[in-house]
Amino acid sequence: MxxxxxxxxxxxxxxxxxxxxxxxxxxxxxxxxxxxxxxxxxxxxxxxxxxxxxxxxxxxxxxxxxxxxxxxxxxxxxxxxxxxxxxxxxxxxxxxxxxxxxxxxxxxxxxxxxxxxxxGEIKDDSITFGDLTLSKKNCELQSSEGKAIKLSLKEFQILDLLFENPHQIITKEQIINKIWGNDSNAEYNNVEVYISFIRNKIENLKVTVRIRTARGIGYSLEDETR
CATH class of the missing domain: 3.40.50.2300 (Response regulator)
Incomplete structure (x- = not known):
């Protein structure tokens, strides 16, 4: 938000x-x-x-x-x-x-x-996509098997945006405007760094959900089993 x-x-x-x-x-x-x-x-x-x-x-x-x-x-x-x-x-x-x-x-x-x-936004304590849950109350990611990993504030905010728009490409510019703000000095590299951090955490949870790159555009949240 x-x-x-x-x-x-x-x-x-x-x-x-x-x-x-x-x-x-x-x-x-x-x-x-x-x-x-x-x-x-x-x-x-x-x-x-x-x-x-x-x-x-x-x-x-x-x-x-x-x-x-x-x-x-x-x-x-x-x-x-x-x-x-x-x-x-x-x-x-x-x-x-x-x-x-x-x-x-x-x-x-x-x-x-x-x-x-x-x-019309989803404001529950958690939101689930595939076998991955984003806990808004605890600011963490949870696998369907109960394993959890903590998120930084920026990681949480980016994931919140992706979870609420699954399968949709969110551009890097949209992420910057939404997370850092219109008047920030954040660049695409900032987004790429945080996406890398988030991907590592998702992979550590051994789930099927992935962040897919739309080259030169942005990212989408996808479930590899679908």
Missing amino acids: RILLVEDEEGMSQALVEIFKKNKIGVDAVLNGIDGLKYAESEGYDAIILDIMLPGIDGITILKKLREAKNNVPVLLLTARDEVSDKVAGLDAGADDYLTKPFSTDELLARVRALTRRK
Whole structure:
């Protein structure tokens, strides 16, 4: 999962980024509405957390522009405002949910999970393909025979993307944008290195699932028994 955080309070933004990272959620964070709209228009996010009061372009305007462009990414409005009229304005503009500051991190994470479930993503504790299971709770790979191996955060995020799109070629560019972020300096070589790490771990589990290379394009998750 990757989300966009548009929050102009730098301290809060940094704190939320750390919370999301600890919970294995990829995040891009921007501090103003102009950058927020530019990032949001990329349509590469599973959810957007959007403050209403922003420099440059306010959150409601950003939301309206996204919905006018038929961009249906789930949006959670995050603001200090607690007037009913503000909530109504945000929901009428196309927001999926609304959270007023101050808030608990547990509630924020729960609402983000709810947003992505409504989008149709698989959010169970684990997901199985062939004889290989990705445990989201434990951040590990498990064979059908019960053998398990731990994953780094980047390994987990790449596998999560592949598991949720089996048999589909995921390009290196998609992996970079989804895992490292649009504004990162990551290159194709970074992806190739992590894919190599992941392949070694899969092979150690003695399963039939493999990551297949589409030369010059990307990778797909395949079961050699099919």
